[in-house]
Amino acid sequence: MTTSYWLADSDSTDRLGRSLAQTRPPRAVVHLQGDLGAGKSTLARALLRELGVQGAIRSPTYTLVERYPLATGGEAWHLDLYRIGDPGELEYLGLDTDDVTLWLVEWPERGLGSLPAPDLCIEMALEGDGRIAALKPQTGTGQRWLEHLAEAAPLAHDS
Template identity: 65%
Template sequence: MNDLLLDNPAATDALGARLAQTLPARAVIHLHGDLGAGKSTLARAMLRALGVTGTIRSPTYTLVEQYPLPAGGLALHLDLYRIGNAGELEFLGLDASEARLWLVEWPERGQGALPPADMEITLAVAGTGRSCQLRPHTACGKAWLDALAST
């Protein structure tokens, strides 16, 4: 279950839906991969599956997009590609207490200023699809991966 091949965009959407379906009460995902690897696509699929309606913007230029979740709490989608150092995150006004889900692209740029990842997902172009590695880093992440494997 840790290593997947996502043959097409529909497979990426399906993984996002399964991640949303098995989402723990609170979770932090660090998304890794080159530009165009599918990080935003997977994040968008999760947000849709969690019931977010309307436009789901990429946070490439805004750095963070916040989405109220129908079941309560917020989802934070961050893209840290354009920040110079982790200290810049304090100016974003992120309220970790309200966040049920953190989706963080380019988390290495915010190292030390972000909550630790429960799950690390690495995406890479693989032919016409994407390879995907899911790595849990906490007990919550391990339980999540176990739940995901049983769906």
């Protein structure tokens, strides 16, 4: 089941990111999809900030991956695969690690077959003056995450 949220502005996007962080499972893979400017990096930045990441949270557009230690242990990896031409290129990024507790992957379709399967897919789309975020669980972990999100953070949404 897909849960959609209307995000009227960047503050709404930040609130959704914070709520996702507050309800996240111990380990998760999130695929962030949508056109350029749809709000994927904004959502990821808010989620990471809520998880206690200090300092600059850079978009990994040019570095491809940014690693952030989490206060609760482990690491969050934020990937932006927009510039990847072939999924095989990911082999050189050293993505094989057990320390990653949260994967945030923008443009995941460019790394198919070389990425861990998603627990949650978030499709971001511009609509009028705002955005729509459609959250689609892909595993039991993703489904429970959305259930916790709905219980803990009642945001304006439709299903």
